[in-house]
Amino acid sequence: MGYLSIKGLTKRYGDFTAVQNINIDLEKGEMVALLGGSGCGKTTILRMIAGFIEPNEGTVEINGQVMNKIPAYKRNVGIFFQNYALFPHMTVYDNIAFSLKLKKMDKNVIKEKVESILALVKLEGLSERYPRELSGGQQQRVALARALVMEPNVLLLDEPLSNLDAKLRVEMQVEIKRIQRTLGITTIIVTHDHEEAVSLADRIIIMNAGHILQVGSPKYVFNHPKTPFIADFMGFANLIHGTVREVSDGRTSVRTSTGAVVNSTDTESDKAAVDEEVIFSIRPENILVSDKPEEGYLKGKVLSLTYKGNNTRIVVENIFDEPLTVSSYDYEGPAAGEDIYVAFPESKVIIYKK
């Protein structure tokens, strides 16, 4: 029985089921990420927790109290909107003080609280500005401060970093994590970016089409996606079809239609029998590359190279029917059209039954 407990939550719009029988339990102070593509129902769940929409079935409980019939303004749930939704007609100070003024707090107390939260989000000295006079990152921090200052029981973050540039995004990830830890607020973060989910959350919930597909620690989900769909979503660019040739001592050997053989010693993989058709998967960055033939390496041809700063994304053909995506750090290997040799560390290859 967690601090925030969602039981059998279902939301339908006409014939369309946006959210289907969702169960989530959060411990006090825990930060959980809802990860999924657009339209998977993650934002709908957030809006039901906040109280903006009512579920057709199921309950939302906070600290043991059923929230379904309690209007949004009495729930003390802070929400951070993807587009910030700041009050454009109010200064930064008035935006943040909004909830405190509604509670009819003493003016000096409000001033103190606003100033300390401004310090927390590093926005001192901007309290008299209007939202339109702030940069995207500053607006975002105002929105965060506004949600935090009310000392919410639960904090909901809807795609908090999606509108920021790469540098600011990393900065804010650290900030959000630090603030959430400092204040110990039970938090749900909704995102479509697996890296964001992995770096922020204590636990990740992967969703698709209104269902929960997998729940686990960031590290576990990152390394052991339960299905090929999740693997694809978590950045496993390679999903390759093959047939099990041999199973022994926890090692599964898979042969593809091109005759290439790949071994897996991953203990969490599906247990497939000999001659069974399977899909195996490996993260691009776990594949080893070489420019000359080596023991255990398969020969292929470089189809294309994309430089991404430190990483280079290499698409390799002629090994499997499917093109293979490899990500290499500081790559200085063969150019497009040249031969390349790749190897698959056995513990990093995951096998899925079809």
Place this chain on the structure above:
Amino acid sequence: MKEKRNVLLLALPCTLTLLIAFIIPMVYTFIKALINDNLTYYTKFFTDPFYMKIFGNTIKLSLKTTLLTLVLGYPSAYFIARTKSKIKSILIIATIFPFLVSAVIRAYGWMVILGDSGILNQFLLNAGIIDSPIKIMYTETAVMIGMAQLVLPYMILSITGVIQNIDPNVENAAKSLGANPVQTFFKVTFPLSAPGVISGCILVFTMGMTSYITPQLLGGAQYLTMSTLVYSQIKTTYNLEFANAICYILVFAILIFQIVANNISNSVNKRLGSGKNA
């Protein structure tokens, strides 16, 4: 700079037409009347309580009409702006639909309803709510009702446009921060819709000040406004000079109102900022 000149060129036809057909004759008549009669008729107007009362009534009527349409129009505008259902376009058409019926016909319609033996009085008599017919026709109330119906679409459309541009999440944010629906409305929704409310009020007030058909038919000789007074000065009293002076008093009154209202509108718009927060 060439671009700027081209833009000005686009405004030329309209400007010329207004200048030749409206502004020059207006200024000419105004100056000519001043030369001929000095301020005789203006003094007459401002020193006679009878006329001052009509002036006051006209302003009062316009203000009341504005307030009534605002109260009636805002909820409709909010609903039209926020509804996601397919009837939205039907509602907008329904709002504009009354424009197809002329103000004269609508005034006659109100006569049938509001007259001493009209539908409303018949109903109230039969229901036993009143013993003798209440007098509505040829009172301020009748004119106000008729006017409000006439100008309501302008108010609704002005406000709808602005509310449509308010991010619904801003209202949700207010709720999540502890504002009940009433507080959310007065602290967030209404201030953000102020530009639409102001422009709607300017439109409606100006139309109320200058309307002629409705006060003439529903107010008659018993409830005079500035415009019906002008008419009676021309047609009944044949006092063209006085009618002329009343016209200019009305024009200047509206001009002053417009300047004040525009200043308010500008300062509100400035406060809200031209750009929306993405």
